[in-house]
Amino acid sequence: MKNHENDYQFNIDKYYKNYLKGSRIFNNRNALEASYIPKELPHRDIQIKEIAEKTACALLGDVPPSFLCYGMTGTGKTATIRYVSQKLAQQNSEFNPWWIYINCNVLSTPYRILAYIYNTISRKEKIPPTGLPKDVIFRKLLGLLDNRVGNSVCFLVLDEIDILVNKKGGNEILYDLTRLNENLDISKTSLIGISNKLKFRENLDPRVLSSLGEDHIVFPSYDASELRDILTERAKIVFQDEVLKEDVIPLCAALAAKEHGDARKALQLLRKAGEFAERTQNKNVTTQHIKNAQKDLENDHIVEFIKGMPLQAQLVLTSIYLISKFSSDHIIISGDVYDVHSEIRGLIPGIRQLTKRRVSDYINELSLAGIISAEVKSMGHYGRTKIIKLDIGRELVEKVLLEIDKIRNIMNHKPVFLQTDKVKLKNHIFKKLI
Numbered sequence: 001m002k003n004h005e006n007d008y009q010f011n012i013d014k015y016y017k018n019y020l021k022g023s024r025i026f027n028n029r030n031a032l033e034a035s036y037i038p039k040e041l042p043h044r045d046i047q048i049k050e051i052a053e054k055t056a057c058a059l060l061g062d063v064p065p066s067f068l069c070y071g072m073t074g075t076g077k078t079a080t081i082r083y084v085s086q087k088l089a090q091q092n093s094e095f096n097p098w099w100i101y102i103n104c105n106v107l108s109t110p111y112r113i114l115a116y117i118y119n120t121i122s123r124k125e126k127i128p129p130t131g132l133p134k135d136v137i138f139r140k141l142l143g144l145l146d147n148r149v150g151n152s153v154c155f156l157v158l159d160e161i162d163i164l165v166n167k168k169g170g171n172e173i174l175y176d177l178t179r180l181n182e183n184l185d186i187s188k189t190s191l192i193g194i195s196n197k198l199k200f201r202e203n204l205d206p207r208v209l210s211s212l213g214e215d216h217i218v219f220p221s222y223d224a225s226e227l228r229d230i231l232t233e234r235a236k237i238v239f240q241d242e243v244l245k246e247d248v249i250p251l252c253a254a255l256a257a258k259e260h261g262d263a264r265k266a267l268q269l270l271r272k273a274g275e276f277a278e279r280t281q282n283k284n285v286t287t288q289h290i291k292n293a294q295k296d297l298e299n300d301h302i303v304e305f306i307k308g309m310p311l312q313a314q315l316v317l318t319s320i321y322l323i324s325k326f327s328s329d330h331i332i333i334s335g336d337v338y339d340v341h342s343e344i345r346g347l348i349p350g351i352r353q354l355t356k357r358r359v360s361d362y363i364n365e366l367s368l369a370g371i372i373s374a375e376v377k378s379m380g381h382y383g384r385t386k387i388i389k390l391d392i393g394r395e396l397v398e399k400v401l402l403e404i405d406k407i408r409n410i411m412n413h414k415p416v417f418l419q420t421d422k423v424k425l426k427n428h429i430f431k432k433l434i
């Protein structure tokens with residue numbers, strides 16, 4: 001008997017064989033990893049010079065000033081600091097500086113940050129993950145710094161420092177860190193803060209601001225031509241020779257430049273495009289691959305954005321989705337969305353009824369985010385309403401909403417006004433008799 005399942009079985013051995021036989025796209029894929037530090041950082045000369053000038057005295061065992069680095073996401077802040085720290089370490093100095101790199105997004109509490117600094121320097125004796133009072137850790141840390149770092153400088157890099165500032169106890173620990181030197185006998189520390197939230201300084205304790213925030217280095221966004229240079233240099237390492245078609249890098253750079261000149265975005269596009277080419281066993285990466293990659297990345301962003309919205313906003317979107325699912329040619333007006341929202345929120349325990357005004361606010365927010373379009377139309381003496389359309393694919397919306405626990409179960413709810421056997425009168429639903 002024929003085994004039907006086998007008809008559809010994916011032949012993994014054959015797939016791998018073909019993969020190995022196929023043409024190569026990548027030469028060194030690892031050079032696209034976030035941890036990779038390029039040998040050169042085009043268009044960051046000014047920032048590298050400024051940081052070099054500020055940090056150079058550490059080579060003589062003197063205390064460099066603490067400072068902040070600002071710039072939008074993907075402007076090379078982290079890469080530049082890592083690059084400079086590497087260069088500094090390569091100099092033959094009797095005062096070889098220490099670098100402790102802390103990502104405040106990963107180490108999310110003041111306690112964990114202190115424990116991490118201690119444990120990284122100590123290597124042997126560890127601070128437990130919880131339990132010790134802060135002043136005990138500080139005392140231990142002071143002793144350890146003098147002991148291990150000796151008469152050198154220890155740089156403490158606080159990346160994504162804005163996250164720490166907004167945390168409970170964040171300002172206190174920053175204040176304590178800025179004052180370490182006053183209590184150290186031999187060693188010295190220097191703080192470097194990095195942030196892509198330009199406004200976070202408003203939340204800084206004035207005492208911290210005065211020792212950390214006065215000096216700052218700005219990382220401007222890249223323009224398309226700068227991104228082209230960055231991509232060209234990286235592509236030489238990442239791809240096999242002559243794999244990239246001529247227009248690929250300019251297109252990639254132009255797309256990323258539109259998004260506030262984000263080098264990370266540009267590199268992600270290039271990587272995804274390369275993977276598309278590889279998967280379809282193409283010999284070259286083409287502009288079409290870049291366009292597909294852009295679409296894919298946009299979808300990833302939308303998915304993340306929707307998942308991060310408040311539940312009520314997700315329910316407003318669900319209402320729009322349900323109307324368009326059950327009646328794709330129905331012209332959706334804000335009143336319908338309000339009605340369906342009222343129905344579905346009643347299906348989920350603990351969700352409040354919204355006012356028409358709030359629903360309308362959420363509609364505006366969804367429209368600003370580019371998920372829907374909402375056009376205001378005058379309806380004569382019935383007043384004005386919004387005509388609403390989904391601006392992204394319904395399948396994509398469905399995919400995200402199905403991943404949200406509270407919403408998954410209402411995805412098949414047919415709005416009452418689309419149920420032919422029901423009518424709604426003064427907010428009560430009745431079954432039609434005829």
Ligand SMILES: Nc1ncnc2c1ncn2[C@@H]1O[C@H](COP(=O)(O)OP(=O)(O)OP(=O)(O)O)[C@@H](O)[C@H]1O
Pocket residue numbers: 033034036037038040041042043044071072073074075076077078079080195196230263264267
């Ligand atoms: N001038 C440059 N030359 C080469 N590569 C760069 C340059 N600037 C940034 N990159 C690369 O772009 C990516 C993003 O850079 P980086 O992580 O330093 O950005 P960032 O400013 O720290 O962003 P965020 O604020 O989101 O943390 C990294 O892979 C980095 O190697």
Ligand SMILES: [Mg+2]
Pocket residue numbers: 077078079159
């Ligand atoms: Mg960074």
